[in-house]
Amino acid sequence: MDLLSLIGLVLALVALIGGSVLKGAGISGLWSPAAFVIVILGTLAAILLQTPIASFKRALGMVRWVLFPPPSAREELLAQIVEWAQITRKQGLLGLESLVRQQEDPFIQKGLQMLVDGMEPDAIRQMLEVEIDALEHRETAAAKVFEGMGIYAPTLGIIGAVLGLMAVMKNLSDPSKLGHGIAAAFTATIYGIGAANLMFLPIANKLKAVIAGRIGEREMLVEGMIAIAQGENPRNIEARLAGYLH
Template identity: 60%
Template sequence: MDVLSIIGFLLASIALIGGSMAKGSGLVALLDSAAFLIVIFGTAAAGLVHTPMSTMKHALGIFVWVFVPPRIEAEAMVEKLLQWSQVARRQGLLGLEAQVEDETDPFIQKALQLLVDGGEPDVIQDIMEVELDTREEKDLNAARVFESFGIYAPTLGIIGAVMGLMSVMQNLADPSKLGPGISAAFVATIYGIASANLFFLPVAGKLKSVIKDQTRMHALIVEGVVSIARGENPRNIETKLRGFLA
C-alpha cells in the first residue's frame, strides 16, 4: 500500500474543502451540477476520443498501482538469481526446470524458461529486451491517458467559466441571477484546474514512477538470467546485480 498517495489525496481534499470553508463559502459553494457536467464529462469525452480502446482499458486497470503498486523485492530477487546461478553451476541449466513452474510472474517465468531451454545468451537478451520494451511502452501509454486528462480538464474549466458568464450576460436585467451565474463560472474553473493538478497529473506522475521501478527490476532480471546463461561466476553476477540497487 502506497501511504504517500493516500495522504496526498486526503490533503488535496482538505485543501479544497477546508479552503472553501475558511473563506466562508462552505462546501455547498463547490457543488455545481452544470460545472461538473461540462468539466468532468467533457474531459472524459476528450480522453475517449484521444485514446484507443485497448490503451484506455489498460489505463483503468493500472490505476490501482497508484495505491497498491506491484512489487518485486529487489534483495529477494538478487538472492534468487544467485541461487539459480549456483544450481546451474552444480546441476546444469536443466536443474532449474523445477523452478519455472514455481514462478508466478510471467516475465520471470519466460526468462527462466528460455534459460532452461538452453537458449544462447544473446538470443535470451534480445527476446527479453523486446518483451521489456513492449511492456514498458504499453504501461507508459496507459499512464499518459491520465496526463491527457490533466491537459484537457483546465481547458474544459475555462469553457465552463465562459458558459457561466454567458448566462450572466443574458440575465443582466435580473440581479438575482447574477450571483449564481458568476459563482458557477468560478466553480467550473476550480473543477478544471483542481482535477488536473490534484488528481490527473499526480496520478500520471505516480504511475510513471512505478513503471520506471518495474522496468529497472525487470532489467535486473534479464541481466541476471543472461549472466547465468553465459556461465559467469556467482560472485561477479552478484556484484553486477547489486549495481541496479545502488
C-alpha cells in the same frame, strides 16, 4: 498501502474545502452540477475519443496502484538469480529445467527456458528486451490516460466558465442574479484546474513511477540471466546486481 498518496489525497480535499470555507465561499460554493457535467463528463468524453479501449481498460486496472502499488520484489529476485547461478555452476544449464514450470511469471519462464535451451546471451537479451519494451509501452500508454485527462480538464473548465458567463450576460437586467451566476461560472474553472493538478496529473506521475520500478525489476532479471548464460561466478552476479536494490 502508499501512505504518501493517502496523505496527498486527504490534503488535496483539505486544500479545496478548507480554502473555500476560509475564503467565505463555503462548501456549497464548490458544488455545481453544470460545472460537473461540463468538466468531468467532458474530460471523460475527450479521453474516450483519444484512447484505445485496451489502454483505457488497463488504466482502470492500474489506478489502484496509486494507493496499493505492487510490492517490490527485487531482493527476492536477486536471491533467486543467485540460486539459479549456483545450480548452473553445479549441474549446468540443464539443472534449471525443473524450475521452469515452477515459475508463475511468464517472463521468468521464458528466460529460464532460453537458458535451458542454451541460447546465446545476445539472443536472450534481444528477445527479453523486446518483451520489456512491449510491457513498458503498454503500461505507459495506460498511465497517459490520466495524463491526457489532466491536459483536457483545465481547458474544459475554461469552457464551463465561458458558458457560465454567457448565461450571466443574459441576465444583466436582473442584478440579483449576477453575483450567483459569476460564482457558478468560476466553479467550472476550479473543477478543471483542481482535478488536473490535484488528481489526474499526480495519478499519472505516480503510475509512471510504479511502471519504472517494474521495468527495473525486469532489467535486473535480464542482466542476471545473461550473466548466468555467460557462466559468471554467483558471487560476482550478486555484487553486480546489488545496484538494482537501491
